[in-house]
Amino acid sequence: MLKVPDHQVAGHTARHGKLGPLIDDSGRFYKPLQDDERGSKELAFYSSFSSNTRIPDHIHRFFPVFYGTQLLEASDGSGLRPHLVLQDLVSDRLNPSIIDIKIGSRTWYPQASEDYVLRCMKKDKETTSLSLGFRISGLRIYGNSELGFWKPEKKHVQEFTPEDVRLVLRKFVSSNPPIDSNSFPDCCFAPSVYGGSAGILAQLLELKAWFEDQTIYHFNSCSVLMLYEKESVMNGKNSGAEIKLIDFAHVVEGRGVIDHNFLGGLCSFIKFVSEILTGPDEHSTEACSPDSEKKCISTENEHPHHKSEFSDNLSTN
Numbered sequence: 001m002l003k004v005p006d007h008q009v010a011g012h013t014a015r016h017g018k019l020g021p022l023i024d025d026s027g028r029f030y031k032p033l034q035d036d037e038r039g040s041k042e043l044a045f046y047s048s049f050s051s052n053t054r055i056p057d058h059i060h061r062f063f064p065v066f067y068g069t070q071l072l073e074a075s076d077g078s079g080l081r082p083h084l085v086l087q088d089l090v091s092d093r094l095n096p097s098i099i100d101i102k103i104g105s106r107t108w109y110p111q112a113s114e115d116y117v118l119r120c121m122k123k124d125k126e127t128t129s130l131s132l133g134f135r136i137s138g139l140r141i142y143g144n145s146e147l148g149f150w151k152p153e154k155k156h157v158q159e160f161t162p163e164d165v166r167l168v169l170r171k172f173v174s175s176n177p178p179i180d181s182n183s184f185p186d187c188c189f190a191p192s193v194y195g196g197s198a199g200i201l202a203q204l205l206e207l208k209a210w211f212e213d214q215t216i217y218h219f220n221s222c223s224v225l226m227l228y229e230k231e232s233v234m235n236g237k238n239s240g241a242e243i244k245l246i247d248f249a250h251v252v253e254g255r256g257v258i259d260h261n262f263l264g265g266l267c268s269f270i271k272f273v274s275e276i277l278t279g280p281d282e283h284s285t286e287a288c289s290p291d292s293e294k295k296c297i298s299t300e301n302e303h304p305h306h307k308s309e310f311s312d313n314l315s316t317n
């Protein structure tokens, strides 16, 4: 049975009779091929990438597994349409917190249409893309079982300033309620999510090392999807922290040239994550003992005014 993924945080959605991705119970994510060249470009990328022997194995793991294409009833009711069949990156997660980070100070590229370039330039200027080299495209951060997720509206996300971005990246790994503007995010979970030999920072650095070298593709307008499970960390289990690259509708050939745009944005994002791990005002050990982590989370329930700003999987985007 195909359904709309309630874990989706950005991009085109299949709600309200629109064309968007679908999932099933077998762990597959079906992304419809758009009519214009975006669909064919993304398919060409996945076909090329999955069979390219020049891509090291340890780099393949940063991409969703590609299972080919399948004709499916499109979510907008327009009938049968080819869909990319991809690994659903969150199918084995219970309540994952997710952020979609679009990398690059420019999302346009010389080969694109004039209209597309103009639209991209406007968005890049109005968001943090130009100033930081990346922007947050969408997110959902888990509060607790009662509050569900904090999932700010698309419009709000598009208005994020660099300071908002810094704050959201802290909230992502904090035990206090993500919506609470009075308490500074404690970053309790930063060491186990961002840090460590297998954490987000280590993964980003591994990806960066490949981008310092690879000249096969230019990843225009691609995103890093960053996810982990807060409940697992709280229960002393592995955080399941992971980064994956997604959205390849605008990938072009690198033709022997380093992808400076992606690399620059990635470095900037890495700096933000590193600063949370090493910043002087971060997680004090006392505030982040296992007991206080649980206490922080449960006190969310004592503030009913927070509740309305949470959405338990309800997407209005």
Ligand SMILES: O=P(O)(O)O[C@@H]1[C@@H](OP(=O)(O)O)[C@H](OP(=O)(O)O)[C@H](O)[C@H](OP(=O)(O)O)[C@H]1OP(=O)(O)O
Binding pocket: 010, 011, 012, 038, 102, 123, 137, 221, 247, 249
């Ligand atoms: O239509 P919109 O305004 O939602 O724009 C989409 C973008 O949403 P945004 O406004 O940047 O958050 C959307 O960005 P996200 O994936 O949401 O980051 C894409 O850029 C999409 O274009 P394409 O499919 O990559 O060519 C964009 O779609 P198109 O407008 O290019 O169809």
Ligand SMILES: Nc1ncnc2c1ncn2[C@@H]1O[C@H](COP(=O)(O)OP(=O)(O)O)[C@@H](O)[C@H]1O
Binding pocket: 007, 008, 009, 010, 011, 012, 013, 021, 029, 064, 086, 087, 088, 089, 090, 100, 138, 223, 225, 246, 247, 248, 249
């Ligand atoms: N393979 C996947 N598994 C799980 N979620 C995905 C996957 N690919 C994309 N998503 C979700 O869908 C959103 C939009 O994906 P994207 O490929 O950027 O679509 P669009 O081309 O419409 O922008 C992402 O922000 C993410 O939440």
